[in-house]
Amino acid sequence: MRSLMTGNYASAYGAKLSRAEVIAAYPITPQTSIVEKLAEFVSTGELNAKFVPVESEHSAMAACIAAETAGARTYTATSSHGLTLMHEVLMWASGARLPIVMTNVSRAMAPPWSVWVDHMDSIAQRDTGWLQFFCQSNQEVLDTIIMAYKICESKGVMLPAMIIEDAFILSHTSEPVDIPDQEMVDSFLPAYAPEFKIEVGKPMGFGSLVKPDQYMEFRYKAMLGMKAAHDRILRVEQEFKQVFGREHGGLLELYRCENAEVVLLTAGSVAATAKDVVDSMRSKGVPVGLARVRAFRPFPHDEIRALGSRVAGLGVLDRSYTFGAAGAMFSEVKASLYNCPKRPVTKNYIAGLGGRDITPKTIERVFEDIQLVTKRGEESEVEWVDVAGLPRWWR
Amino acid sequence: MTKSYEEIPLTPIADMPSTMNITGLWRVIRPVVDKKKCKKCTICWKFCPDAAIVLVEGVPEIDFRFCKGCGICSHECPSKCIVMVKEGSD
Numbered sequence: 040m041r042s043l044m045t046g047n048y049a050s051a052y053g054a055k056l057s058r059a060e061v062i063a064a065y066p067i068t069p070q071t072s073i074v075e076k077l078a079e080f081v082s083t084g085e086l087n088a089k090f091v092p093v094e095s096e097h098s099a100m101a102a103c104i105a106a107e108t109a110g111a112r113t114y115t116a117t118s119s120h121g122l123t124l125m126h127e128v129l130m131w132a133s134g135a136r137l138p139i140v141m142t143n144v145s146r147a148m149a150p151p152w153s154v155w156v157d158h159m160d161s162i163a164q165r166d167t168g169w170l171q172f173f174c175q176s177n178q179e180v181l182d183t184i185i186m187a188y189k190i191c192e193s194k195g196v197m198l199p200a201m202i203i204e205d206a207f208i209l210s211h212t213s214e215p216v217d218i219p220d221q222e223m224v225d226s227f228l229p230a231y232a233p234e235f236k237i238e239v240g241k242p243m244g245f246g247s248l249v250k251p252d253q254y255m256e257f258r259y260k261a262m263l264g265m266k267a268a269h270d271r272i273l274r275v276e277q278e279f280k281q282v283f284g285r286e287h288g289g290l291l292e293l294y295r296c297e298n299a300e301v302v303l304l305t306a307g308s309v310a311a312t313a314k315d316v317v318d319s320m321r322s323k324g325v326p327v328g329l330a331r332v333r334a335f336r337p338f339p340h341d342e343i344r345a346l347g348s349r350v351a352g353l354g355v356l357d358r359s360y361t362f363g364a365a366g367a368m369f370s371e372v373k374a375s376l377y378n379c380p381k382r383p384v385t386k387n388y389i390a391g392l393g394g395r396d397i398t399p400k401t402i403e404r405v406f407e408d409i410q411l412v413t414k415r416g417e418e419s420e421v422e423w424v425d426v427a428g429l430p431r432w433w434r
Numbered sequence: 435m436t437k438s439y440e441e442i443p444l445t446p447i448a449d450m451p452s453t454m455n456i457t458g459l460w461r462v463i464r465p466v467v468d469k470k471k472c473k474k475c476t477i478c479w480k481f482c483p484d485a486a487i488v489l490v491e492g493v494p495e496i497d498f499r500f501c502k503g504c505g506i507c508s509h510e511c512p513s514k515c516i517v518m519v520k521e522g523s524d
Binding site: 134135136194197233234235242243244245246247249252253256257259260263264 | 435436437438439442443444445446447448449450451452
Protein backbone atom coordinates (compact mmCIF):
# COMPACT_ATOMS: atom_id res chain seq x y z
CA MET A 40 0.00 0.00 0.00
CA ARG A 41 1.40 3.40 -0.98
CA SER A 42 1.06 6.17 1.53
CA LEU A 43 2.40 9.69 2.01
CA MET A 44 4.58 9.65 5.10
CA THR A 45 7.51 11.25 6.90
CA GLY A 46 10.81 9.47 7.52
CA ASN A 47 9.83 9.15 11.16
CA TYR A 48 6.59 7.34 10.32
CA ALA A 49 8.56 5.20 7.87
CA SER A 50 10.80 4.24 10.82
CA ALA A 51 7.77 3.42 12.97
CA TYR A 52 6.24 1.30 10.20
CA GLY A 53 9.59 -0.45 9.69
CA ALA A 54 9.68 -1.45 13.36
CA LYS A 55 6.01 -2.45 13.33
CA LEU A 56 6.32 -4.59 10.21
CA SER A 57 9.43 -6.23 11.69
CA ARG A 58 7.28 -7.15 14.70
CA ALA A 59 9.50 -5.53 17.32
CA GLU A 60 8.49 -7.10 20.63
CA VAL A 61 9.98 -4.57 23.03
CA ILE A 62 10.30 -0.84 22.33
CA ALA A 63 12.06 1.33 24.89
CA ALA A 64 12.61 4.96 24.05
CA TYR A 65 12.96 8.49 25.33
CA PRO A 66 11.66 11.39 23.22
CA ILE A 67 14.02 13.91 21.65
CA THR A 68 13.61 16.35 18.77
CA PRO A 69 13.41 15.38 15.90
CA GLN A 70 12.88 11.70 16.74
CA THR A 71 9.72 12.10 18.84
CA SER A 72 7.12 11.26 16.21
CA ILE A 73 8.71 7.82 15.67
CA VAL A 74 8.08 6.89 19.27
CA GLU A 75 4.66 8.58 19.35
CA LYS A 76 3.55 6.55 16.35
CA LEU A 77 4.84 3.32 17.86
CA ALA A 78 3.14 4.10 21.19
CA GLU A 79 -0.07 4.57 19.18
CA PHE A 80 0.41 1.24 17.39
CA VAL A 81 0.88 -0.49 20.75
CA SER A 82 -2.08 1.25 22.42
CA THR A 83 -4.48 0.40 19.59
CA GLY A 84 -3.28 -3.19 19.53
CA GLU A 85 -1.96 -2.92 15.96
CA LEU A 86 1.45 -3.92 17.30
CA ASN A 87 1.82 -6.58 19.95
CA ALA A 88 4.80 -5.15 21.79
CA LYS A 89 5.82 -4.04 25.25
CA PHE A 90 6.36 -0.28 25.20
CA VAL A 91 8.75 0.91 27.91
CA PRO A 92 8.83 4.66 28.52
CA VAL A 93 12.16 5.32 30.20
CA GLU A 94 13.85 8.29 31.89
CA SER A 95 16.82 8.66 29.54
CA GLU A 96 18.37 7.35 26.34
CA HIS A 97 20.97 5.49 28.38
CA SER A 98 18.11 3.64 30.05
CA ALA A 99 16.34 3.12 26.71
CA MET A 100 19.33 1.24 25.36
CA ALA A 101 19.83 -0.59 28.67
CA ALA A 102 16.19 -1.76 28.54
CA CYS A 103 16.64 -2.93 24.93
CA ILE A 104 19.77 -4.82 25.95
CA ALA A 105 17.92 -6.58 28.77
CA ALA A 106 14.94 -7.46 26.55
CA GLU A 107 17.14 -8.64 23.70
CA THR A 108 19.13 -10.78 26.17
CA ALA A 109 15.82 -12.36 27.14
CA GLY A 110 15.27 -13.25 23.47
CA ALA A 111 12.94 -10.44 22.36
CA ARG A 112 13.32 -8.46 19.14
CA THR A 113 13.80 -4.85 20.23
CA TYR A 114 13.72 -1.40 18.69
CA THR A 115 14.53 2.11 19.81
CA ALA A 116 15.07 5.49 18.24
CA THR A 117 17.01 8.55 19.26
CA SER A 118 18.91 11.57 18.00
CA SER A 119 21.98 13.68 18.65
CA HIS A 120 22.58 14.19 22.39
CA GLY A 121 20.37 11.18 23.08
CA LEU A 122 22.62 9.01 20.97
CA THR A 123 25.79 10.31 22.56
CA LEU A 124 24.32 9.72 26.02
CA MET A 125 23.88 6.07 24.92
CA HIS A 126 27.53 5.73 23.98
CA GLU A 127 28.52 3.44 26.84
CA VAL A 128 25.61 1.06 26.38
CA LEU A 129 26.04 1.00 22.58
CA MET A 130 29.35 -0.75 23.27
CA TRP A 131 27.57 -3.12 25.63
CA ALA A 132 25.00 -4.07 22.96
CA SER A 133 27.62 -4.93 20.36
CA GLY A 134 29.99 -6.66 22.79
CA ALA A 135 27.12 -8.84 24.03
CA ARG A 136 26.30 -9.58 20.36
CA LEU A 137 22.72 -8.32 20.59
CA PRO A 138 21.17 -7.50 17.19
CA ILE A 139 19.18 -4.47 18.35
CA VAL A 140 17.95 -2.16 15.59
CA MET A 141 17.71 1.58 16.23
CA THR A 142 16.88 4.63 14.18
CA ASN A 143 19.07 7.65 14.76
CA VAL A 144 17.63 10.85 13.39
CA SER A 145 20.97 12.47 12.68
CA ARG A 146 21.16 15.93 14.22
CA ALA A 147 24.01 18.36 14.96
CA MET A 148 25.70 18.40 18.36
CA ALA A 149 25.57 21.48 20.59
CA PRO A 150 26.77 24.07 21.32
CA PRO A 151 25.76 26.13 19.49
CA TRP A 152 22.36 24.56 20.06
CA SER A 153 20.83 23.10 16.92
CA VAL A 154 18.06 20.66 16.10
CA TRP A 155 18.92 20.39 12.40
CA VAL A 156 20.75 17.79 10.38
CA ASP A 157 24.38 16.88 10.30
CA HIS A 158 26.13 13.56 10.89
CA MET A 159 28.37 14.37 13.87
CA ASP A 160 26.25 12.35 16.31
CA SER A 161 26.29 9.20 14.15
CA ILE A 162 29.92 9.52 13.11
CA ALA A 163 30.95 9.85 16.75
CA GLN A 164 29.57 6.31 17.30
CA ARG A 165 31.53 4.66 14.53
CA ASP A 166 33.77 2.69 16.91
CA THR A 167 30.95 1.19 18.96
CA GLY A 168 30.63 -2.00 16.90
CA TRP A 169 27.25 -1.09 15.39
CA LEU A 170 26.41 -1.45 11.73
CA GLN A 171 25.56 2.02 10.40
CA PHE A 172 23.29 2.67 7.43
CA PHE A 173 22.85 6.19 6.05
CA CYS A 174 19.52 6.57 4.22
CA GLN A 175 18.58 8.79 1.33
CA SER A 176 14.80 8.46 1.28
CA ASN A 177 11.91 7.57 3.57
CA GLN A 178 11.32 4.37 1.61
CA GLU A 179 14.92 3.39 2.22
CA VAL A 180 14.47 4.04 5.96
CA LEU A 181 11.51 1.64 6.15
CA ASP A 182 13.14 -1.02 3.97
CA THR A 183 16.50 -0.82 5.73
CA ILE A 184 14.96 -1.42 9.16
CA ILE A 185 13.39 -4.67 7.92
CA MET A 186 16.61 -5.70 6.18
CA ALA A 187 18.72 -4.73 9.22
CA TYR A 188 16.91 -7.22 11.47
CA LYS A 189 17.57 -9.99 8.97
CA ILE A 190 21.22 -8.99 8.49
CA CYS A 191 21.97 -8.52 12.17
CA GLU A 192 20.13 -11.56 13.55
CA SER A 193 21.97 -13.98 11.28
CA LYS A 194 24.30 -16.23 13.24
CA GLY A 195 27.44 -15.06 11.47
CA VAL A 196 26.78 -11.39 12.28
CA MET A 197 24.91 -10.93 15.61
CA LEU A 198 25.64 -7.22 15.95
CA PRO A 199 23.31 -4.22 16.36
CA ALA A 200 22.43 -1.75 13.60
CA MET A 201 21.81 1.98 13.47
CA ILE A 202 19.56 3.30 10.70
CA ILE A 203 20.44 6.93 10.12
CA GLU A 204 17.83 9.33 8.80
CA ASP A 205 18.61 13.04 8.28
CA ALA A 206 16.85 15.40 10.71
CA PHE A 207 13.83 17.17 9.20
CA ILE A 208 14.96 16.59 5.59
CA LEU A 209 13.78 13.00 5.99
CA SER A 210 12.31 12.86 9.51
CA HIS A 211 9.62 15.51 8.92
CA THR A 212 9.23 15.58 5.15
CA SER A 213 6.49 13.51 3.58
CA GLU A 214 7.20 11.31 0.57
CA PRO A 215 5.26 8.51 -1.06
CA VAL A 216 6.27 5.30 0.71
CA ASP A 217 5.21 1.77 -0.12
CA ILE A 218 4.16 -0.08 3.04
CA PRO A 219 4.76 -3.77 2.34
CA ASP A 220 2.18 -6.38 3.33
CA GLN A 221 2.73 -7.89 6.75
CA GLU A 222 2.55 -11.43 5.33
CA MET A 223 5.33 -10.66 2.88
CA VAL A 224 7.51 -9.21 5.63
CA ASP A 225 6.77 -12.25 7.81
CA SER A 226 7.89 -14.59 5.06
CA PHE A 227 11.04 -12.51 4.52
CA LEU A 228 11.95 -12.02 8.19
CA PRO A 229 11.64 -15.05 10.49
CA ALA A 230 11.14 -14.68 14.25
CA TYR A 231 14.22 -13.89 16.32
CA ALA A 232 15.77 -17.09 17.68
CA PRO A 233 19.10 -16.38 19.40
CA GLU A 234 21.51 -19.14 20.38
CA PHE A 235 21.96 -17.70 23.88
CA LYS A 236 19.27 -16.04 25.94
CA ILE A 237 18.05 -15.83 29.50
CA GLU A 238 16.15 -19.05 30.09
CA VAL A 239 14.51 -20.48 33.18
CA GLY A 240 16.09 -23.85 33.92
CA LYS A 241 19.28 -23.01 32.02
CA PRO A 242 21.19 -20.60 34.24
CA MET A 243 23.92 -18.52 32.60
CA GLY A 244 25.85 -15.40 33.48
CA PHE A 245 25.85 -12.64 30.88
CA GLY A 246 28.60 -10.08 30.54
CA SER A 247 30.79 -11.55 33.25
CA LEU A 248 34.48 -10.80 33.72
CA VAL A 249 36.91 -12.14 31.16
CA LYS A 250 40.58 -12.00 32.04
CA PRO A 251 43.38 -10.90 29.69
CA ASP A 252 43.92 -14.55 28.70
CA GLN A 253 40.56 -14.69 26.86
CA TYR A 254 39.35 -11.14 26.09
CA MET A 255 40.92 -10.75 22.66
CA GLU A 256 39.29 -13.89 21.28
CA PHE A 257 35.85 -12.41 22.01
CA ARG A 258 36.76 -9.15 20.26
CA TYR A 259 38.19 -11.13 17.36
CA LYS A 260 34.86 -12.91 17.01
CA ALA A 261 33.01 -9.56 16.97
CA MET A 262 35.40 -8.41 14.23
CA LEU A 263 34.51 -11.52 12.23
CA GLY A 264 30.82 -10.68 12.73
CA MET A 265 31.29 -7.19 11.29
CA LYS A 266 33.34 -8.63 8.43
CA ALA A 267 30.61 -11.17 7.66
CA ALA A 268 28.05 -8.34 7.66
CA HIS A 269 29.52 -7.07 4.38
CA ASP A 270 28.38 -10.07 2.32
CA ARG A 271 25.27 -10.50 4.41
CA ILE A 272 24.12 -6.95 3.55
CA LEU A 273 24.46 -7.72 -0.15
CA ARG A 274 22.73 -11.08 0.07
CA VAL A 275 19.82 -9.85 2.20
CA GLU A 276 19.29 -6.93 -0.17
CA GLN A 277 19.06 -9.34 -3.11
CA GLU A 278 16.53 -11.45 -1.20
CA PHE A 279 14.64 -8.25 -0.37
CA LYS A 280 14.59 -7.28 -4.01
CA GLN A 281 13.16 -10.66 -4.98
CA VAL A 282 10.30 -10.28 -2.51
CA PHE A 283 9.58 -6.54 -2.64
CA GLY A 284 11.04 -5.48 -5.98
CA ARG A 285 13.26 -2.74 -4.53
CA GLU A 286 16.93 -2.29 -3.76
CA HIS A 287 18.96 0.62 -2.45
CA GLY A 288 22.53 0.08 -3.60
CA GLY A 289 24.30 -2.34 -1.26
CA LEU A 290 27.07 -0.79 0.82
CA LEU A 291 28.10 1.80 -1.77
CA GLU A 292 25.53 2.98 -4.28
CA LEU A 293 27.05 4.13 -7.56
CA TYR A 294 25.04 6.60 -9.63
CA ARG A 295 26.17 7.27 -13.20
CA CYS A 296 29.78 6.44 -12.36
CA GLU A 297 30.33 4.61 -15.66
CA ASN A 298 33.04 6.46 -17.62
CA ALA A 299 33.04 9.19 -15.00
CA GLU A 300 36.24 11.24 -14.74
CA VAL A 301 35.39 12.66 -11.36
CA VAL A 302 33.03 11.32 -8.73
CA LEU A 303 31.59 12.90 -5.61
CA LEU A 304 31.16 10.59 -2.64
CA THR A 305 28.73 11.43 0.14
CA ALA A 306 26.06 9.97 2.43
CA GLY A 307 22.50 10.67 3.45
CA SER A 308 19.78 12.80 1.88
CA VAL A 309 22.20 15.17 0.12
CA ALA A 310 22.96 12.31 -2.27
CA ALA A 311 19.52 12.82 -3.82
CA THR A 312 20.33 16.48 -4.55
CA ALA A 313 23.72 15.46 -5.93
CA LYS A 314 22.08 12.95 -8.29
CA ASP A 315 20.04 15.79 -9.83
CA VAL A 316 23.25 17.78 -10.29
CA VAL A 317 24.93 14.75 -11.90
CA ASP A 318 21.99 14.44 -14.30
CA SER A 319 22.16 18.10 -15.32
CA MET A 320 25.97 18.04 -15.74
CA ARG A 321 25.81 14.77 -17.67
CA SER A 322 23.20 16.30 -19.98
CA LYS A 323 25.81 18.96 -20.79
CA GLY A 324 28.34 16.22 -21.51
CA VAL A 325 30.36 16.55 -18.28
CA PRO A 326 31.46 13.05 -17.18
CA VAL A 327 30.64 13.12 -13.46
CA GLY A 328 29.14 10.55 -11.13
CA LEU A 329 27.98 10.10 -7.55
CA ALA A 330 28.91 7.47 -4.99
CA ARG A 331 26.71 7.16 -1.92
CA VAL A 332 28.04 5.48 1.20
CA ARG A 333 25.05 3.54 2.43
CA ALA A 334 26.89 1.37 4.96
CA PHE A 335 29.43 3.37 6.92
CA ARG A 336 30.02 0.33 9.17
CA PRO A 337 31.10 -2.06 7.81
CA PHE A 338 32.91 0.41 5.57
CA PRO A 339 32.88 -0.51 1.85
CA HIS A 340 36.66 -0.57 1.43
CA ASP A 341 36.68 -2.96 -1.53
CA GLU A 342 33.98 -1.03 -3.38
CA ILE A 343 35.85 2.25 -2.82
CA ARG A 344 39.07 0.69 -4.13
CA ALA A 345 37.29 -0.57 -7.24
CA LEU A 346 35.79 2.86 -7.84
CA GLY A 347 39.00 4.74 -7.02
CA SER A 348 41.07 2.74 -9.47
CA ARG A 349 38.94 3.89 -12.41
CA VAL A 350 38.35 7.60 -11.75
CA ALA A 351 40.78 10.53 -11.93
CA GLY A 352 39.27 12.58 -9.12
CA LEU A 353 37.24 11.64 -6.06
CA GLY A 354 35.69 14.36 -3.92
CA VAL A 355 34.27 13.48 -0.52
CA LEU A 356 31.51 15.61 0.94
CA ASP A 357 31.25 15.11 4.70
CA ARG A 358 28.34 16.42 6.74
CA SER A 359 30.49 16.32 9.88
CA TYR A 360 34.02 17.23 10.87
CA THR A 361 36.47 15.38 13.06
CA PHE A 362 38.41 18.14 14.78
CA GLY A 363 42.13 17.94 14.32
CA ALA A 364 41.73 15.65 11.31
CA ALA A 365 39.22 15.86 8.46
CA GLY A 366 35.77 14.62 7.55
CA ALA A 367 35.47 11.04 8.81
CA MET A 368 34.35 9.60 5.47
CA PHE A 369 37.26 11.32 3.76
CA SER A 370 39.76 9.75 6.17
CA GLU A 371 38.20 6.31 5.58
CA VAL A 372 38.20 6.75 1.82
CA LYS A 373 41.85 7.79 1.80
CA ALA A 374 42.75 4.85 4.04
CA SER A 375 41.00 2.52 1.57
CA LEU A 376 42.85 3.95 -1.41
CA TYR A 377 46.37 4.20 0.00
CA ASN A 378 47.48 0.72 -1.01
CA CYS A 379 45.93 0.93 -4.48
CA PRO A 380 48.51 1.09 -7.25
CA LYS A 381 46.31 3.49 -9.21
CA ARG A 382 44.46 5.98 -7.09
CA PRO A 383 42.59 9.22 -7.78
CA VAL A 384 43.22 12.75 -6.59
CA THR A 385 41.08 13.27 -3.50
CA LYS A 386 39.65 16.29 -1.78
CA ASN A 387 37.38 16.78 1.20
CA TYR A 388 34.45 19.20 1.36
CA ILE A 389 32.84 19.97 4.71
CA ALA A 390 29.29 21.17 4.15
CA GLY A 391 25.78 21.30 5.54
CA LEU A 392 26.64 21.37 9.24
CA GLY A 393 23.81 22.22 11.64
CA GLY A 394 21.20 21.91 8.89
CA ARG A 395 22.71 24.40 6.45
CA ASP A 396 21.22 23.68 3.03
CA ILE A 397 23.49 22.03 0.52
CA THR A 398 22.05 23.42 -2.69
CA PRO A 399 22.47 22.10 -6.24
CA LYS A 400 24.55 25.23 -6.89
CA THR A 401 26.97 24.29 -4.09
CA ILE A 402 27.29 20.74 -5.37
CA GLU A 403 27.92 22.01 -8.87
CA ARG A 404 30.74 24.21 -7.55
CA VAL A 405 32.14 21.24 -5.62
CA PHE A 406 32.18 19.21 -8.85
CA GLU A 407 33.93 22.07 -10.67
CA ASP A 408 36.51 22.23 -7.88
CA ILE A 409 37.16 18.48 -8.03
CA GLN A 410 37.70 18.80 -11.78
CA LEU A 411 40.13 21.66 -11.18
CA VAL A 412 42.23 19.94 -8.50
CA THR A 413 42.24 16.73 -10.53
CA LYS A 414 43.71 18.65 -13.46
CA ARG A 415 46.27 20.34 -11.20
CA GLY A 416 47.02 17.11 -9.34
CA GLU A 417 46.46 18.64 -5.89
CA GLU A 418 45.72 16.05 -3.27
CA SER A 419 44.02 15.66 0.06
CA GLU A 420 42.91 19.13 1.00
CA VAL A 421 40.06 19.78 3.36
CA GLU A 422 37.88 22.73 2.49
CA TRP A 423 34.87 24.12 4.33
CA VAL A 424 32.10 24.99 1.93
CA ASP A 425 29.51 27.80 2.20
CA VAL A 426 31.01 29.46 5.27
CA ALA A 427 30.41 33.23 5.52
CA GLY A 428 33.78 34.97 5.52
CA LEU A 429 35.37 32.47 3.14
CA PRO A 430 34.96 34.47 -0.08
CA ARG A 431 35.73 31.64 -2.47
CA TRP A 432 32.73 29.65 -1.40
CA TRP A 433 30.31 32.15 0.09
CA ARG A 434 27.40 32.53 -2.30
CA MET B 435 43.91 -21.77 29.78
CA THR B 436 43.31 -19.63 26.70
CA LYS B 437 40.79 -21.15 24.30
CA SER B 438 40.83 -20.62 20.57
CA TYR B 439 38.30 -18.10 19.28
CA GLU B 440 36.58 -21.04 17.59
CA GLU B 441 36.00 -22.83 20.90
CA ILE B 442 34.41 -19.95 22.81
CA PRO B 443 30.71 -19.01 22.49
CA LEU B 444 29.66 -16.08 20.31
CA THR B 445 28.11 -14.26 23.25
CA PRO B 446 30.29 -13.74 26.30
CA ILE B 447 28.35 -15.99 28.67
CA ALA B 448 29.35 -17.88 31.79
CA ASP B 449 27.85 -21.33 32.31
CA MET B 450 29.00 -21.52 35.92
CA PRO B 451 28.39 -19.20 38.86
CA SER B 452 31.08 -16.90 40.23
CA THR B 453 31.31 -19.15 43.33
CA MET B 454 33.40 -21.46 41.12
CA ASN B 455 36.01 -18.73 40.96
CA ILE B 456 38.04 -19.24 44.15
CA THR B 457 39.32 -15.81 45.11
CA GLY B 458 40.62 -16.48 48.63
CA LEU B 459 44.15 -16.84 47.28
CA TRP B 460 44.45 -13.05 47.17
CA ARG B 461 44.65 -12.95 51.01
CA VAL B 462 47.80 -11.81 52.83
CA ILE B 463 46.20 -11.38 56.27
CA ARG B 464 43.37 -13.46 57.68
CA PRO B 465 40.71 -13.05 60.38
CA VAL B 466 40.90 -15.22 63.48
CA VAL B 467 37.70 -15.39 65.55
CA ASP B 468 37.69 -15.78 69.31
CA LYS B 469 34.38 -17.61 69.51
CA LYS B 470 34.20 -17.33 73.30
CA LYS B 471 34.23 -13.52 73.16
CA CYS B 472 31.61 -13.42 70.35
CA LYS B 473 28.28 -11.79 71.41
CA LYS B 474 26.44 -13.15 68.31
CA CYS B 475 25.58 -9.62 67.14
CA THR B 476 26.12 -10.73 63.44
CA ILE B 477 27.59 -7.32 62.50
CA CYS B 478 30.62 -9.05 60.91
CA TRP B 479 28.28 -11.15 58.75
CA LYS B 480 26.36 -8.04 57.64
CA PHE B 481 29.48 -6.09 56.76
CA CYS B 482 31.48 -8.79 54.93
CA PRO B 483 31.60 -7.49 51.32
CA ASP B 484 32.03 -10.98 49.86
CA ALA B 485 29.57 -13.04 51.91
CA ALA B 486 32.58 -15.02 53.11
CA ILE B 487 31.17 -15.31 56.63
CA VAL B 488 28.74 -18.11 57.48
CA LEU B 489 26.90 -17.97 60.81
CA VAL B 490 26.83 -21.16 62.82
CA GLU B 491 24.34 -20.65 65.66
CA GLY B 492 25.04 -16.93 65.39
CA VAL B 493 28.82 -17.28 65.58
CA PRO B 494 30.93 -16.42 62.50
CA GLU B 495 32.78 -19.07 60.51
CA ILE B 496 35.10 -17.67 57.86
CA ASP B 497 34.87 -19.25 54.37
CA PHE B 498 38.52 -19.06 53.39
CA ARG B 499 37.78 -20.02 49.77
CA PHE B 500 36.53 -16.45 49.31
CA CYS B 501 37.86 -14.36 52.25
CA LYS B 502 40.35 -11.82 50.86
CA GLY B 503 41.50 -10.62 54.24
CA CYS B 504 40.11 -7.09 53.92
CA GLY B 505 39.70 -6.82 57.70
CA ILE B 506 36.29 -5.15 57.66
CA CYS B 507 34.83 -7.80 59.99
CA SER B 508 37.63 -7.19 62.47
CA HIS B 509 37.23 -3.42 62.25
CA GLU B 510 33.46 -3.53 62.76
CA CYS B 511 33.33 -6.16 65.54
CA PRO B 512 32.13 -4.26 68.68
CA SER B 513 33.47 -6.92 71.09
CA LYS B 514 36.86 -7.05 69.36
CA CYS B 515 36.77 -10.83 68.98
CA ILE B 516 38.15 -10.90 65.41
CA VAL B 517 41.85 -10.15 64.97
CA MET B 518 43.79 -10.09 61.71
CA VAL B 519 46.97 -12.14 61.58
CA LYS B 520 49.55 -12.47 58.85
CA GLU B 521 49.05 -15.44 56.52
CA GLY B 522 51.54 -18.15 57.31
CA SER B 523 51.67 -17.31 61.03
CA ASP B 524 49.65 -19.30 63.57
